Amino acid sequence: MTDETSETSGTGKRSRRSFLAGAGATSVVAVAGCMSGGGDGPSGTIDASGSNTVAPITDWAGENFENEYPDVLVDVAPEGTGAGFQEFCRGNSAVQSASREITDDEVGLCEENDVEYGFLEVGLDGLSVVKNSENDWVDEITLDELRQVWEFESDVETWSDVRSEWPDEDIQLHARDDASGTFDYFTEAINGEMGNIRDDYSATSQTNEIMNAVAGNEHGFGWGGLGYLRDIEDDEPIEAVPVESDEDGEFYLPEQENIEEGLYSPLARPLFAYINLASLEEEPDLIGSFARFYVNNQHEFARDEGFYATTDEAQAENHDKIDEWLEQVGADPDEITVQRE
Amino acid sequence: MSTQTDDTPFTGIDLDWEHRKNRIFLGIIVAASMFGVVMLALLLLDVATDFYRGQTEFGISLVDFFTRDGSRREELAGFRGAIVASIMLMLFTAILAFFVGVGSAIYLEEYAPDNRITRLIEANLANLAGVPSIVYGLLALAAFVNGVGMGPILLAGAIALALLVMPIIIVSTQEALRAVPDGMRNGSYATGATKWQTIRQVVLPAAMPGIMTGTILALARAIGETAPLIMVGALFTNRIALGPFDRFSAMPTQIYNWAAEPSQHFIHLAATGIVVLLTFMFVMNGIAIYLRNKYERDL
Numbered sequence: 001m002t003d004e005t006s007e008t009s010g011t012g013k014r015s016r017r018s019f020l021a022g023a024g025a026t027s028v029v030a031v032a033g034c035m036s037g038g039g040d041g042p043s044g045t046i047d048a049s050g051s052n053t054v055a056p057i058t059d060w061a062g063e064n065f066e067n068e069y070p071d072v073l074v075d076v077a078p079e080g081t082g083a084g085f086q087e088f089c090r091g092n093s094a095v096q097s098a099s100r101e102i103t104d105d106e107v108g109l110c111e112e113n114d115v116e117y118g119f120l121e122v123g124l125d126g127l128s129v130v131k132n133s134e135n136d137w138v139d140e141i142t143l144d145e146l147r148q149v150w151e152f153e154s155d156v157e158t159w160s161d162v163r164s165e166w167p168d169e170d171i172q173l174h175a176r177d178d179a180s181g182t183f184d185y186f187t188e189a190i191n192g193e194m195g196n197i198r199d200d201y202s203a204t205s206q207t208n209e210i211m212n213a214v215a216g217n218e219h220g221f222g223w224g225g226l227g228y229l230r231d232i233e234d235d236e237p238i239e240a241v242p243v244e245s246d247e248d249g250e251f252y253l254p255e256q257e258n259i260e261e262g263l264y265s266p267l268a269r270p271l272f273a274y275i276n277l278a279s280l281e282e283e284p285d286l287i288g289s290f291a292r293f294y295v296n297n298q299h300e301f302a303r304d305e306g307f308y309a310t311t312d313e314a315q316a317e318n319h320d321k322i323d324e325w326l327e328q329v330g331a332d333p334d335e336i337t338v339q340r341e
Numbered sequence: 342m343s344t345q346t347d348d349t350p351f352t353g354i355d356l357d358w359e360h361r362k363n364r365i366f367l368g369i370i371v372a373a374s375m376f377g378v379v380m381l382a383l384l385l386l387d388v389a390t391d392f393y394r395g396q397t398e399f400g401i402s403l404v405d406f407f408t409r410d411g412s413r414r415e416e417l418a419g420f421r422g423a424i425v426a427s428i429m430l431m432l433f434t435a436i437l438a439f440f441v442g443v444g445s446a447i448y449l450e451e452y453a454p455d456n457r458i459t460r461l462i463e464a465n466l467a468n469l470a471g472v473p474s475i476v477y478g479l480l481a482l483a484a485f486v487n488g489v490g491m492g493p494i495l496l497a498g499a500i501a502l503a504l505l506v507m508p509i510i511i512v513s514t515q516e517a518l519r520a521v522p523d524g525m526r527n528g529s530y531a532t533g534a535t536k537w538q539t540i541r542q543v544v545l546p547a548a549m550p551g552i553m554t555g556t557i558l559a560l561a562r563a564i565g566e567t568a569p570l571i572m573v574g575a576l577f578t579n580r581i582a583l584g585p586f587d588r589f590s591a592m593p594t595q596i597y598n599w600a601a602e603p604s605q606h607f608i609h610l611a612a613t614g615i616v617v618l619l620t621f622m623f624v625m626n627g628i629a630i631y632l633r634n635k636y637e638r639d640l
Contacts, residue, residue, distance in 0.1 A: 045492075045588070060413040063579050075493070075588050077576055208603075231603060305413070 041337045042286040043071030050084030050097030054271045056305040058097045061294045094279035098272040099181040116277040120318040123302030126226035126254040127267040133237035134218040140251040142244040154198040173201035174210040174222035189266040227306045259308045284331035289338040296341045392616045395609030411579040415606035422581035423595035433499035442510030450518040470508035477505045478572025493574030496585040501569040506559035513555025517548040550636030554629045561625035567593035592618045
């Protein structure tokens with residue numbers, strides 16, 4: 001497991017309610033259909049591998065797809081982005097969830113095994129920079145200051161090392177260790193290079209621990225997946241710090257509209273689903289329908305699982321890609337059971 | 342015997358201290374033996390509290406819990422698919438492990454000559470019983486899931502569990518066969534019965550309660566095994582498994598999934614699942630103990 005655990009947050013509760021009735025009703029039909037084994041539309045098993053951050057979205061998409069088409073089984077194995085690509089690039093899975101883009105090594109592995117693929121952008125995840133609520137001096141932080149604090153061999157020991165008007169007290173730093181995709185993303189986005197980080201902070205694989213540590217210490221400072229902050233910010237003395245945007249230089253909190261409009265950048269990262277084109281060629285209706293079903297509802301699925309929706313343009317682009325792949329493997333995009341909405 | 346010794350022997354010994362040492366030692370060993378009991382009680386208390394909180398604070402309905410399958414939505418998630426899969430797993434594990442296990446135990450006890458090969462087999466069995474369960478999972482993954490190309494289906498899980506419990510079944514069957522007095526065998530031979538007739542009609546019936554007890558205890562261990570099933574790939578399947586060739590998620594893997602979720606509702610679903618799993622194990626152990634007590638004095 002080289003990735004962070006799944007995250008949920010308060011968002012999506014409203015859309016969730018409306019979904020319950022439908023999902024509950026179709027599940028009865030689903031079991032009945034499964035036993036009879038008949039029915040129209042796609043059937044078969046879709047193997048999905050990948051990130052345990054993104055897997056909940058794919059799993060939720062799969063569950064809804066199964067309810068819609070009872071002869072389908074979507075089997076999602078959340079082994080982590082890296083481990084998942086090892087499976088995907090050996091042709092063992094049709095869909096791969098990823099919390100980062102494919103690396104050069106993995107591209108090589110895919111080429112070695114003649115696995116052709118394409119990717120869809122299915123959602124956005126936010127990284128929060130957090131401080132204790134007692135901390136009344138940090139109202140905002142620039143990207144330069146963040147880098148100063150976190151870069152390799154950083155000489156920042158006290159708050160006043162960052163800004164002279166801040167108190168002359170030690171900063172207590174808490175963050176993820178190098179086993180996570182979140183770590184990879186933060187170090188690349190802030191310090192300019194994956195894995196570049198000071199070595200004297202308190203590192204953990206549990207985002208919960210980071211949040212609890214910062215909530216328990218006035219001088220605590222750290223970062224982690226937004227879902228974990230949302231889980232405890234109402235009950236514990238912890239809050240997000242507005243971070244400078246590389247879009248317009250203003251400071252933004254990691255809130256839904258800021259993330260979905262692309263203003264909370266660079267600390268919002270895209271989440272991907274990779275599709276194996278050989279699987280699509282083998283079963284164009286099954287895989288094609290699932291991909292379209294996923295993209296048709298991608299905003300809702302992402303928000304239901306505590307993440308953020310991509311732009312509508314990204315969604316439209318996903319649909320264009322699916323059409324393109326279908327043509328590439330010799331299937332007629334209009335013949336697929338699920339059509340784009 | 343020195344004449345210089347005092348008239349009263351043992352004066353150099355502080356009797357009070359010796360008695361105190363006696364009591365301290367007793368206290369330590371009683372504490373040591375209570376340790377396991379206390380830990381088990383704490384564990385059960387923790388599970389029971391979480392189960393109770395799940396029922397009251399999170400409104401987990403047992404009816405829904407037993408009639409729904411897994412789901413990403415905590416309000417819709419239930420345990421039925423996992424229970425059905427676990428029962429089927431036990432069934433296929435029992436079929437696969439019982440005949441091979443009992444067969445090899447009969448050979449080793451009744452037929453095999455006491456030579457180097459027999460001792461080698463027995464040493465191997467003893468070692469197999471000590472192999473960590475995840476290794477059996479890896480074996481099943483490499484040989485059956487990927488090697489034969491079965492995929493992560495219920496039968497592959499049953500094979501992994503059958504391999505895991507087979508040494509236990511063999512050893513307990515051997516013990517049950519050894520407990521049958523030789524007089525019964527000799528009596529049977531005296532009537533002119535062949536070896537197979539003796540085994541089938543005298544030895545096996547006498548040993549059967551012991552064999553059943555061992556088998557049920559082995560299955561009770563298998564039903565709680567998580568690691569081999571995770572290796573086989575029994576994760577995140579929301580559907581109910583209808584046959585040995587379906588994908589599945591058994592009780593322990595479903596609990597594992599739920600416990601890894603950040604939401605408290607899932608954590609309490611996991612606690613409810615643990616209560617169900619423990620109930621299964623207690624019932625199976627209870628049956629084993631009942632069988633043992635019922636037939637104990639018949640021999």
